[in-house]
Amino acid sequence: MSELLPLLAVMAGSATAAMLFRWWRMPLWPLTGGLLGAAAVNLGFGLAVQVPNLVVLLAQLLVGTAIGATIAPDTFRQFRRFLAPGALAVGAVLGAGVLFGWAFAALGILEPAESMLSLMPGGVAEMVTAGVALGFDGAVIIGAHMVRLFTVLLSLPLVLWVAASIHRRWIADRGTPDPETPSPETPDA
Template structure:
């Protein structure tokens, strides 16, 4: 019954946002209405992680189906750019953390983990493993950052940037498949998600289908059936409902002075991402919408949905976002611990001198 309430509220949110011409209405509507609904009734709405993962499998398949061998070669040639963009974006997030530390009473460790543009769940897990990190502060900072990005980037991509012209997305071409083809690719996507979870890949329910579908298309040289638009919208509702149910707005009042610095930092990172996007578009020839989504400090899920809606090159976007995601998950924890260690050592030395 609780899930049904969440679903109804999410659908209403999607409908309202559609009439308001909001960007990504079927994702943002559920997020806003479920989060605000939880605030009004003073207890959170609930949503199934399993249902969200099923929706992510569908979205992952939709993002993996345009992949070709030529796309793979182009992506490999851009790897130095991907790594450079990742380092610049993470550095901008680190500078935001320093500003947050200087203008609030939150400790440096928490500021660092709260401001770096990684996934909400990944940063919260890392904060739980590092001593003196304020888990609540990290969660609030990452939540506010995620909300800012989820609202601003789709708006800029849809209403400000030149329209994308990539023809391989589900929105651009409706290529119906036979029942046998649909079942085959569905099995490929599901097996990809299961395998990705077994080997502990980040965002496994989405990343697994992306990789398995792309690999199957390249190996078999076959065209993957498109996902009808209503299915994409339904998947967005299911994902948005989960994000909205995970946001606790009642905790925002606990940290005064955080919002202004954090939003300023988000604006800084967005400006850096836009500059990087323009540079990459000029260097590689890809359209600006794809380049911006590739460098934007959002999560793979949110940027992937935006890419599907605006017709951007989802394969290139996934490659750039995946590079940053893997860097943050595999390399950044060691960097964060090293920075925190040096900071503690410096602070201890100053205390000893005093």
């Protein structure tokens, strides 16, 4: 019973923060709010709550079920369209993640396996779930992914603006003729 009250307090903090993040329209509000709320209660009250293994297993099963349930027959038809470019992009990001992971491990910043899982592309929940299932520190993995996620989300408006500007200036304008240049259909006078 003495371990149940701290666990319930951490769960309440997690749920409260998640609902606040949802109300504030924060990205990934269940995960980010839950993480920060649980950490705030755990650290704020000096608790050392360990979630029971059965609860961790059920959470992993729920994450897997939620992801698997999104796959429909149409998913594979759409998948063929971006298989090659997607594999190339993921391969490049995966290679960069492995190189940085090795560098962080060599510098003693992170343990090798946690470093790799922290820097791999993929969903936050999936990477943390995989790390916890393999026996690694989920807090380290989620911390690195949260830095990555918030950096991407906060820089996204600038990145999209630059991409739209480049598209407008160098790609979309190629199809429109310059008014000072005579077109091939009109003979010169």
